[in-house]
Amino acid sequence: MTRYRAHMPLRTLSALVIAGVLLLTGCATGSPTASAPTTTASSTPTPTATPTPTPTPTQSDRLIVSVDAITLERDGAEEVHPLADGTAIVGLFAAVTGEPVAGEEYDGPYGSEGGVRYTWDGVTVSVDAYDGSAWVMFDGTSVGDVPITTPEGIGVESTRVQALAAGALDRCTYDSDGDGQSDALAIQLVEVADTKSLCREESTGVMFVELGFTGDTVSSIRVPMNDFSDI
Numbered sequence: 001m002t003r004y005r006a007h008m009p010l011r012t013l014s015a016l017v018i019a020g021v022l023l024l025t026g027c028a029t030g031s032p033t034a035s036a037p038t039t040t041a042s043s044t045p046t047p048t049a050t051p052t053p054t055p056t057p058t059q060s061d062r063l064i065v066s067v068d069a070i071t072l073e074r075d076g077a078e079e080v081h082p083l084a085d086g087t088a089i090v091g092l093f094a095a096v097t098g099e100p101v102a103g104e105e106y107d108g109p110y111g112s113e114g115g116v117r118y119t120w121d122g123v124t125v126s127v128d129a130y131d132g133s134a135w136v137m138f139d140g141t142s143v144g145d146v147p148i149t150t151p152e153g154i155g156v157e158s159t160r161v162q163a164l165a166a167g168a169l170d171r172c173t174y175d176s177d178g179d180g181q182s183d184a185l186a187i188q189l190v191e192v193a194d195t196k197s198l199c200r201e202e203s204t205g206v207m208f209v210e211l212g213f214t215g216d217t218v219s220s221i222r223v224p225m226n227d228f229s230d231i
Contacts, residue, residue: 063096063148067188067209067224070136072096072146083224086127086134090118093125097144103127122148138221148221150187150209160216163187168211172199172227185211186225195228205229 064071070089072079081088094100103116106126115129122140127133138148141156149155152166163185171186186208195205205228212220 061146063143063146065136065138065148065150065209065221065223067190067207070223083136084131084133086115086125086132089125089134089136090127093118093120093123093143096146097121120144136223139219150221152187154187154211154218154221156218156221158211158218160185160213160218163211163218171206171208179215181213181216183213185213186227187211192226192228195226197227198230199227 061074069080069082081092097120101118103118106114106117108114113129115127118125122143124137126135142148154163154166168185168187170182173182176183189206189208191204191206197203197205207224207226210222210225211218
C-alpha cells in the first residue's frame, strides 16, 4: 500500500513565516518610550539671607583688688566684700567659680593656730583663725572667667613699667634672684596709726597691695600686706 505525505501549500507556509517575523519584531520593540517631562524654570526669586545683627557689647565682669576689699563689678553694679570678713571672701570665689571647696587647716607661726586655707585655680584665700579676716593671693589673670585687676588697671602679666607708671613703688627692697630689681612693688599705700615701718626708719607703717614679680612681669598679687609686722 502506498503512503503519501501531506504537503502544506507553499503559499500558506510563506504567510506563516511572515506572521512570525512580525510577531518577533513587535516583542523586541516593546512599548513606546515616554517623553521626559519638560522642566519650567520657577519665576519665584531666591530669598536673600538677612545679615545677623552684631550684639551690643556689654560691660565685662571683673574682680577689683583693693587694700581692704575685693569688689566684684558686674553689669555696672559693684559688690564690695571686705577682707575683714573671710567668710564673705570665700563665698565670693565659690560663687564666681561655681566650685565650693573644702578648706585645709594650716599652722600659724611658732606653732600657733593659723586658720583655714581655700584654693581655686588662680587664687588662694587664707582665713585667720583669730579674727576671721582673709589674706588673698592671686597668681592667675582671672578667677573662673572673671579677670582680676587693681583699680589702677594692674593685673598678673602686667609689666614692671606699667606698674611703676600706675604709682607702684619699691617699699621694702628684696632681691632674691640678684637681678638688681626688687622682687615686689607696693601700691595703694595706707598708713596705719601707731605702727612703725620695719623697712624705713622714722616712718609710719603702711598696708598695701603687693605686686610680686618674676623678672619684669607681675606674677602674683597679694593683699593685704604691710611693712610693720614680721609675721
